[in-house]
Amino acid sequence: xxxxxxxxxxxxxxxxxxxxxxxxxxxxxxxxxxxxxxxxxxxxxxxxxxxxxxxxxxxxxxxxxxxxxxxxxxxxxxxxxxxxxxxxxxxxxxxxxxxxxxxxxxxxxxxxxxxxxxxxxxxxxxxxxxxxxxxxxxxxxxxxxxxxxxxxxxxxxxxxxxxxxxxxxxxxxxxxxxxxxxxxxxxxxxxxxxxxxxxxxxxxxxxxxxxxxxxxxxxxxxxxxxxxxxxxxxxxxxxxxxxxxxxxxxxxxxxxxxxxxxxxxxxxxxxxxxxxxxxxxxxxxxxxxxxxxxxxxxxxxxxxxxxxxxxxxxxxxxxxxxxxxxxxxxxxxxxxxxxxxxxxxxxxxxxxxxxxxxxxxxxxxxxxxxxxxxxxxxxxxxxxxxxxxxxxxxxxxxxxxxxxxxxxxxxxxxxxxxxxxxxxxxxxxxxxxxxxxxxxxxxxxxxxxxxxxxxxxxxxxxxxxxxxxxxxxxxxxxxxxxxxxxxxxxxxxxxxxxxxxxxxxxxxxxxxxxxxxxxxxxxxxxxxxxxxxxxxxxxxxxxxxxxxxxxxxxxxxxxxxxxxxxxxxxxxxxxxxxxxxxxxxxxxxxxxxxxxxxxxxxxxxx
Amino acid sequence: xxxxxxxxxxxxxxxxxxxxxxxxxxxxxxxxxxxxxxxxxxxxxxxxxxxxxxxxxxxxxxxxxxxxxxxxxxxxxxxxxxxxxxxxxxxxxxxxxxxxxxxxxxxxxxxxxxxxxxxxxxxxxxxxxxxxxxxxxxxxxxxxxxxxxxxxxxxxxxxxxxxxxxxxxxxxxxxxxxxxxxxxxxxxxxxxxxxxxxxxxxx
Numbered sequence: 001x002x003x004x005x006x007x008x009x010x011x012x013x014x015x016x017x018x019x020x021x022x023x024x025x026x027x028x029x030x031x032x033x034x035x036x037x038x039x040x041x042x043x044x045x046x047x048x049x050x051x052x053x054x055x056x057x058x059x060x061x062x063x064x065x066x067x068x069x070x071x072x073x074x075x076x077x078x079x080x081x082x083x084x085x086x087x088x089x090x091x092x093x094x095x096x097x098x099x100x101x102x103x104x105x106x107x108x109x110x111x112x113x114x115x116x117x118x119x120x121x122x123x124x125x126x127x128x129x130x131x132x133x134x135x136x137x138x139x140x141x142x143x144x145x146x147x148x149x150x151x152x153x154x155x156x157x158x159x160x161x162x163x164x165x166x167x168x169x170x171x172x173x174x175x176x177x178x179x180x181x182x183x184x185x186x187x188x189x190x191x192x193x194x195x196x197x198x199x200x201x202x203x204x205x206x207x208x209x210x211x212x213x214x215x216x217x218x219x220x221x222x223x224x225x226x227x228x229x230x231x232x233x234x235x236x237x238x239x240x241x242x243x244x245x246x247x248x249x250x251x252x253x254x255x256x257x258x259x260x261x262x263x264x265x266x267x268x269x270x271x272x273x274x275x276x277x278x279x280x281x282x283x284x285x286x287x288x289x290x291x292x293x294x295x296x297x298x299x300x301x302x303x304x305x306x307x308x309x310x311x312x313x314x315x316x317x318x319x320x321x322x323x324x325x326x327x328x329x330x331x332x333x334x335x336x337x338x339x340x341x342x343x344x345x346x347x348x349x350x351x352x353x354x355x356x357x358x359x360x361x362x363x364x365x366x367x368x369x370x371x372x373x374x375x376x377x378x379x380x381x382x383x384x385x386x387x388x389x390x391x392x393x394x395x396x397x398x399x400x401x402x403x404x405x406x407x408x409x410x411x412x413x414x415x416x417x418x419x420x421x422x423x424x425x426x427x428x429x430x431x432x433x434x435x436x437x438x439x440x441x442x443x444x445x446x447x448x449x450x451x452x453x454x455x456x457x458x459x460x461x462x463x464x465x466x467x468x469x470x471x472x473x474x475x476x477x478x479x480x481x482x483x484x485x486x487x488x489x490x491x492x493x494x495x496x497x498x499x500x501x502x503x504x505x506x507x508x509x510x511x512x513x514x515x516x517x518x519x520x521x522x523x524x525x526x527x528x529x530x531x532x533x534x535x536x537x538x539x540x541x542x543x544x545x546x547x548x549x550x551x552x553x554x555x556x557x558x559x560x561x562x563x564x565x566x567x568x569x570x571x572x573x574x575x576x577x578x579x580x581x582x583x584x585x586x587x588x589x590x591x592x593x594x595x596x597x598x599x600x601x602x603x604x605x606x
Numbered sequence: 607x608x609x610x611x612x613x614x615x616x617x618x619x620x621x622x623x624x625x626x627x628x629x630x631x632x633x634x635x636x637x638x639x640x641x642x643x644x645x646x647x648x649x650x651x652x653x654x655x656x657x658x659x660x661x662x663x664x665x666x667x668x669x670x671x672x673x674x675x676x677x678x679x680x681x682x683x684x685x686x687x688x689x690x691x692x693x694x695x696x697x698x699x700x701x702x703x704x705x706x707x708x709x710x711x712x713x714x715x716x717x718x719x720x721x722x723x724x725x726x727x728x729x730x731x732x733x734x735x736x737x738x739x740x741x742x743x744x745x746x747x748x749x750x751x752x753x754x755x756x757x758x759x760x761x762x763x764x765x766x767x768x769x770x771x772x773x774x775x776x777x778x779x780x781x782x783x784x785x786x787x788x789x790x791x792x793x794x795x796x797x798x799x800x801x802x803x804x805x806x807x808x809x
Contacts, residue, residue, distance in 0.1 A: 100728065102721055103808035104779035110809055119808065123801040126718045126775035130768055133720070133727035 007073035012080065016071075024077055025053055025066035035079050036088060036121060038114055038207055039155035040067045043264070044164055047156050051091050052118060055079050063087065089122045097129040098178075099136065100150040101208075107216075108151075108209030111223030115153055115208050136181075142190030144272040145203045145213050147182070152210040154180055158202035165265050167393025170196040182210075195412070198268040199386055204254045215276035216244075216252035225251050229258075231574060231582040232270035233324055233486045233520075233567050235385045237261060237365070238576030239270050243568065243587045250275045250568065250587065261365055261576060267386020274567055279522065280551055283592025286561040293561060298593060301560050305604050308543035308559075312512035318342040321496065321517040323485025325597055326572030326584060329517075330487075330494040332598040339605045341509070344499035345491050348484035350378075352500050353453035355492035358481025360579025367478050371395065373402040373441035375464055378457050379449025379482045382411035388447070388482075389413055402437050406460055407451065435467050444468055445478040480577060490575035511541045515604060516558075518548035519597055520566035547600050562604075563594040570596065635794060636682040638670035639713075640703055642696045643723040643763055644689025646672070647780040648714035652686075654783035665794055684709045684793070690716045690723050690765050695757035697769060704770040709793070712765070712772045713786070715779040715808060722779075723763040731761050774799070778807045 004019040011028050018027045023046060028035050038050035048068035055066045058076035066079070078084070095101075095115060103109045103116055111117070140146035156173065159182060163169040170193055174183040185193045203211040216222075225244035232239045240259025244251040253271050257264035285301035286293040296304075309317065317340040321333060333343055347355065361367075365388075368374075374392050381389040389411075395401040396416045404419040405411075414420050418437045421430055438444065446464065451457055468474050483489055492498050499505045506514070546558035549566045568587040575581055590596070641649060649672060655662060669680050679699075685707035691697050704710055715721040726734045740748035766772050776789050785805050792799040 096719075100725075102715075102719070102725065104715060104721060105725075106809075116808060117803075120801075120803040120806045123806065125777050125801050125806065126712065126765075126767060126772065128767075131720055131724070131727075131765070133724060133762060135728040 007071065009071055009073060010076040012078060013076075018071055020073075022071055023067055024055060024064075024069050024071050027071045028066060028077075028079060033079060035066050036118055037067060038118060038153065039157060041157050041160075041205055044157065044160040044205075047160065050095075050153070050155055052088050054084060054087060056081060056084060085122065088118075089124060092118055092122055092124055093127045093129055095153050096124070097127050097131050099132070099134060099152060102150075106151060106209040107212055107218045110221040112221050113208050132178075134178075139184070139189050140214070141192070142196070142198060144198060144215065144268070144276050145190075145200055145211060146217075147184075147190070147211050148209065149181055151208045152182060153208055154182065155207060156182075157205045157207060158182060158211055161201045161205045164394060164398070166197060166199050166201050166390045167397055168195050168197050168199075168390075169397075171202060197382075197386060197389075197412070198272070199266060199390070200268065200271045201255075201265055204264075204271075213252050213272075213276065215272070219249070219251045220246045222251065228585055228587045229256050229583075230568070230585045230587055232266070232274075233570075233574055233584070234269040234274065235486055236483050236489065236577045237385050237387050238486075238574060238578075238580065238582045239266055239387055240582070241266070241270060245587055248588055261578070261580065261582070262387045265387055265390060267390070269386060273522075281566075281591065281594075282549060282551055282555065282561060282563045283594065284563060285593065286555075286558075288559045293555075293558075298595075301562060302603055305543070305545055305560055306606075308513050308545075309605065312542070314339070315341045316510060316512035317515075318344065318506070318511055318513070319515045319517070319601075320344050320346055320499070320502065321491070322346055322519055322521050323483070323488035323491055324519045324521055325487060325491060325517065326570060326574055327487070327490055327494070327581070328572040329596075329598040329601070330491045330496060332601050333517075334495050336601065336605050340515075342505075343496055344502075344505055345485075345488060345496045346502055347488050347498045347500055348450050349500055350453040350457075351450040351484055351488060352492075352498035354448075354450050354481055354483055355488055355498045357453070358483070358489055359479075360489070360575075360577065361478060361480055362578055364478060364480050364578045365391070367443075368392075368395070368445055368480075371401060371443050371445035371478060372399070373404070373438055373444040375404045375406070375444060375446045375477075376413070377406045377446065377448045377460060377464075378451025378453070379447055380407065380409060380411050381447065381482070382413045384484065385482060392416075402441060404434060404437060406457075431463065431467075434464070435470075438464075438467055438474075439471060441468070441471065442473055443475055443478070445480065447480045447482055449482045450484055482577060487574045489577070493575075506541075513543050513545075514541050515545045515601075516547070516554060517564075517597060517601070518546055518552070518554055519564055520549040521552075522550055523552050545604065547597065549594065562600050563592060564600065565590055565594050565596050569594065635666045635684060636680070637666045637668050637684045637686065638679055638682040638703060638707060639668065639672070639686040640670075640679075640688070640699065641672045642687060642689030642700065642717070643692035644714060644716040645722070646688070648688035648716075648778075649673070651778075651780035651783050652713070652786055655787055656783070658783075658787055662790065679703050679706050682707045684711060686711045686713050687717050687766055688713045690720045690763050691760065691769055692723055692763045693757040693759045697760070700766060700769055709773045710766070710770065711789075711793075712767065712775045714781055715777055717766050718775045718777045719808075720763055720765045724765075727762045731759060735759070779809055782807065 007020050008017045011033050016027050016031045036052045038052050039047050046067040048065040053066040054063045056078040136149035138148045159171045162171040175181050222244050225246045228243045230241050232241050239262035240256030242254045242256045255262050255264040255266040285296045287296040319340045323345050368391050396403045403417045405417045406421050544558045545560045546555045547562040547564045548555050549564045555561045569590050570584045571586050572584050573581045670676050685703045712718050739750050789799045
């Protein structure tokens with residue numbers, strides 16, 4: 001491939017050099033020449049809908065939108081003139097008059113709204129056209145966000161985001177002319193939608209208050225919030241988060257556009273589930289007295305625990321952690337080896353094998369961008385790793401990449417799959433189809449989860465690798481091991497034993513003291529534990545200590561409960577599936593009497 | 607406290623013209639302000655000029671206003687209107703003011719865009735009346751207003767410029783006192799105030 005040839009043109013009298021094939025807007029922005037826009041958003045296909053970026057080309061009577069017009073060598077572009085200003089102003093006035101843009105009662109005013117900002121920038125004090133005051137509906141049926149058509153300017157940023165970034169194409173535009181409106185699926189509500197993944201990317205990319213976060217609404221303008229960059233610890237992808245806070249509250253969470261992992265995109269877990277729903281928090285230590293858990297001070301709790309620690313022999317002490325901890329906490333835990341007999345990390349079924357075998361693939365997520373065949377075995381990215389699923393969906397829909405799914409459970413990725421098979425029912429006929437689907441693949445990617453580690457899963461993997469090897473043009477497949485735990489690979493790498501069956505592990509030797517680090521797992525990690533069966537209470541153990549942020553059946557069974565920090569209060573690093581060490585920065589101070597995981601462990605085993 | 611002192615200051619000025627008529631003082635600008643469908647917040651913001659009101663009354667006479675006790679609108683130089691037009695009486699008053707003033711200023715979002723009173727425009731007028739006079743939870747005796755003396759609501763609450771020519775608009779809900787001061791002093795100095803990103807606000 002030859003490098004695109006260089007061209008030069010004048011914008012506002014300034015000589016700009018650029019590679020051929022770029023738009024006037026891109027060249028202008030690269031040279032710090034401001035052109036107002038509303039429907040343009042970097043990363044999305046230019047659409048040319050809002051007509052604010054119109055420019056004049058010297059010698060041509062036509063006015064063209066800068067975002068869709070390619071820069072041509074030798075042209076002279078004018079971005080600011082009285083004629084352009086008047087046209088832009090008229091466009092804005094039409095936008096203001098068309099729907100009910102009532103700034104004082106919009107949750108997205110005071111510096112956040114793109115339309116309002118353009119109104120100020122163009123000195124609009126009143127509108128020459130009569131207001132239409134249409135009666136438009138508001139859809140607040142989604143769990144985390146709403147859509148108020150009164151504020152919509154039909155810029156189509158949400159539609160393009162949903163289509164090009166999330167790959168769901170839930171949103172589109174319906175009706176003609178003045179009745180033009182953004183719709184969900186086949187004119188349904190968000191709650192009825194089968195395709196909406198609730199990722200909320202449309203909300204973050206909406207320039208007005210049309211799409212809004214319910215939890216963020218009226219909590220203060222984002223422009224006045226503090227922004228902290230941190231990392232999502234909900235899955236091993238490790239997306240960068242940009243958290244907006246005000247007065248020690250989270251106002252909203254957006255993706256960090258600077259993160260090489262997710263480049264600004266997030267799934268429903270990272271964007272909403274961690275903060276946008278009320279969740280009962282454990283804020284003080286609790287000690288079981290007369291059969292029920294009662295509030296206690298840290299000193300009382302630690303005294304009780306230390307007595308139990310002393311009373312038990314070394315072989316009678318065990319530490320069980322969940323795979324959501326930071327690398328720094330893992331270091332503290334491995335340092336405790338002399339004080340406890342066994343340290344185990346509770347993982348999902350078959351994940352121990354994954355922890356032992358999987359290797360990090362550097363820049364895997366960037367390489368996925370070029371993959372032309374995706375093979376998913378024993379993993380559910382659509383449920384667990386929304387950002388990964390979005391990459392796969394867009395690749396299949398936009399680039400015609402092949403998708404093969406081998407899994408027992410159905411997910412919403414299945415509809416895009418060329419081959420979709422239950423992992424345990426593989427017949428000869430299917431392999432023929434698999435082989436023909438993969439025949440043209442040059443850059444395949446294999447994404448495997450814990451369930452690929454079963455004997456049949458391994459057979460499937462071997463068979464697939466064999467097929468891929470027979471294609472001469474095929475490169476070495478990109479292998480991505482997708483653990484169920486957010487940081488389980490790094491924790492296993494630090495030397496913590498991965499435990500699948502907790503029951504037998506606990507019963508293998510008599511125990512007197514068990515310390516469980518549940519951290520900020522919303523259900524105390526029970527989702528994983530129930531799959532593998534954890535004893536409901538721990539009848540044979542004298543003292544069970546649970547350090548957790550949220551109450552669960554696990555804390556119900558504990559003798560002492562210690563309040564732990566949650567994701568937005570932690571500092572340290574986690575390692576994602578690419579092997580990147582990603583920083584966690586405390587967004588909020590520790591709530592109540594909660595303490596950091598490592599600090600608690602150190603004081604318990606001091 | 608602020609309001610009371612401001613009120614006194616303005617009242618004083620009303621009486622002043624007769625006393626000050628003798629010396630050849632520079633012509634004072636005569637002002638009328640009007641409160642249509644709005645919350646009076648824009649007038650409050652006007653009173654928030656605080657000590658600048660003293661400076662202002664050296665230059666202007668406020669002849670008609672919700673804070674001046676006059677029945678009819680006199681001939682003035684500048685008319686300042688807060689609120690939008692909601693009924694036939696307001697329409698009549700606005701047109702009367704327009705015919706008696708040289709410059710008409712729309713003050714605040716309601717006057718400029720319809721704003722909060724305009725929220726009812728999405729609904730049929732009858733539905734609004736039923737909701738207000740019959741379906742309200744606290745209503746005991748329901749009766750739609752039908753006395754001929756009561757002004758009749760227009761089908762839609764509309765901003766001033768849809769009825770009369772507006773010479774200048776000051777948006778904001780309410781406009782900041784500083785913005786009102788800037789606009790008034792510029793106009794009094796014979797200049798057209800320039801709206802920029804710094805002083806323009808819709809909320």
